[in-house]
Amino acid sequence: MTARRSRGDGGLYWSESRQRWIAELTVGYKPNGKRIVRKSSGKTKTEAKAALDDLIERMKEGTAAASSGPTVEAAVRDWLRHGLNGRSPATVDKLTNLAETHVIPSLGARLLVDPKNRNELTPDDIDAFLEEKAEILATRTLGDLRAIVRRAIHRAAKRNKGIRNVVLLCDDLPVGREGRKSKSLTYVQAEAVLNAAEEERSTYGEYTVVSLLTGARTEEARPLHWPEVDLAGKPLAEPPVPPHINVWRSVRVGGDTKTAKSRRSLALPGRAIDALERQKRRQDLQRRIARDRWKEHGIVFASDVGTELDAANVRRGFRRVLKRAGLNPEDWTPRELRHSFVSLLSDSGLSIEDISRLVGHSDTKVTELVYRHQLRPVIQHGAKAMDAIFPAAAE
Numbered sequence: 001m002t003a004r005r006s007r008g009d010g011g012l013y014w015s016e017s018r019q020r021w022i023a024e025l026t027v028g029y030k031p032n033g034k035r036i037v038r039k040s041s042g043k044t045k046t047e048a049k050a051a052l053d054d055l056i057e058r059m060k061e062g063t064a065a066a067s068s069g070p071t072v073e074a075a076v077r078d079w080l081r082h083g084l085n086g087r088s089p090a091t092v093d094k095l096t097n098l099a100e101t102h103v104i105p106s107l108g109a110r111l112l113v114d115p116k117n118r119n120e121l122t123p124d125d126i127d128a129f130l131e132e133k134a135e136i137l138a139t140r141t142l143g144d145l146r147a148i149v150r151r152a153i154h155r156a157a158k159r160n161k162g163i164r165n166v167v168l169l170c171d172d173l174p175v176g177r178e179g180r181k182s183k184s185l186t187y188v189q190a191e192a193v194l195n196a197a198e199e200e201r202s203t204y205g206e207y208t209v210v211s212l213l214t215g216a217r218t219e220e221a222r223p224l225h226w227p228e229v230d231l232a233g234k235p236l237a238e239p240p241v242p243p244h245i246n247v248w249r250s251v252r253v254g255g256d257t258k259t260a261k262s263r264r265s266l267a268l269p270g271r272a273i274d275a276l277e278r279q280k281r282r283q284d285l286q287r288r289i290a291r292d293r294w295k296e297h298g299i300v301f302a303s304d305v306g307t308e309l310d311a312a313n314v315r316r317g318f319r320r321v322l323k324r325a326g327l328n329p330e331d332w333t334p335r336e337l338r339h340s341f342v343s344l345l346s347d348s349g350l351s352i353e354d355i356s357r358l359v360g361h362s363d364t365k366v367t368e369l370v371y372r373h374q375l376r377p378v379i380q381h382g383a384k385a386m387d388a389i390f391p392a393a394a395e
Contacts, residue, residue: 021048073108184343196325204317215341
């Protein structure tokens with residue numbers, strides 16, 4: 001029996017269609033990991049064998065593409081393993097999924113440095129990769145993919161001389177598929193949601209009421225603690241302090257809010273006060289029922305045993321409220337309660353400066369950028385002032 005050729009020595013096979021012996025040698029890999037193959041042929045097996053030997057010799061001399069060194073895949077996996085310290089588990093899962101699904105299959109086989117410059121990652125590779133992904137991914141996701149490769153190569157370059165971070169040469173991000181646009185509830189829809197949430201008499205219902213009426217982010221409402229809730233206020237203080245909640249933490253790593261200005265105290269509307277009072281009574285009952293199973297964390301919107309709700313819990317509960325309100329649960333997400341808060345306040349005439357402070361943005365530019373579709377488009381102050389100064393003539 002003929003001995004099998006060793007890995008890297010190429011192969012010989014008979015082509016019936018060409019009626020020739022074919023010599024085949026893998027000389028490298030494309031960015032997506034597929035082989036780069038060089039072929040030659042001969043009328044006889046001996047001629048094909050000589051052609052294969054010539055291919056191998058040329059490859060050794062560097063005239064056929066082949067080399068070894070650190071790959072994009074190795075750099076990305078190293079960054080995922082050591083470069084995400086301090087990130088939340090959700091962020092790590094997201095970046096790992098993007099790397100495994102998109103980056104590694106498409107670019108993983110490329111080398112970060114190749115003295116013969118045959119299989120080295122180039123800016124053109126990055127541009128082609130992003131343009132291909134733009135057909136199926138949103139622009140924001142394309143930015144995440146580029147950041148993964150850039151940060152992975154940056155980490156590798158600090159440890160290996162000669163590595164050039166070619167991603168830094170790719171400034172223009174292609175426009176990807178349009179993502180799902182956030183929207184806001186109309187006044188009629190918001191009233192229906194509030195009524196349904198109050199009628200449901202559940203933790204998720206009270207969560208919905210408080211989120212819609214205060215504009216708290218979903219990651220701020222879930223870890224809200226009872227010591228941060230003041231349902232009585234200090235009416236005799238000077239100046240008086242109304243009932244309020246202190247939005248001082250979030251589910252982010254370390255518990256910090258998104259920005260410094262996100263750390264704020266929000267006065268509570270009457271229906272929000274009622275919702276929190278109902279939640280306090282409900283939790284007292286849950287504590288008695290759970291007995292030894294209760295885990296006391298002081299969380300306002302807790303599970304039946306006192307633990308913090310996760311995002312999936314809240315989504316399911318919110319959809320139940322929406323269904324009761326007569327809305328399609330698939331059309332809405334909990335974060336759109338915050339968008340609705342902004343929209344309703346803007347429609348009522350509240351200034352963008354006040355809205356920006358309420359939602360905890362660093363400045364009004366952020367509010368305009370994120371919520372531009374929810375803000376009142378017509379600035380009316382000038383017209384109202386001029387009407388007062390120069391009233392229209394009576395007909």
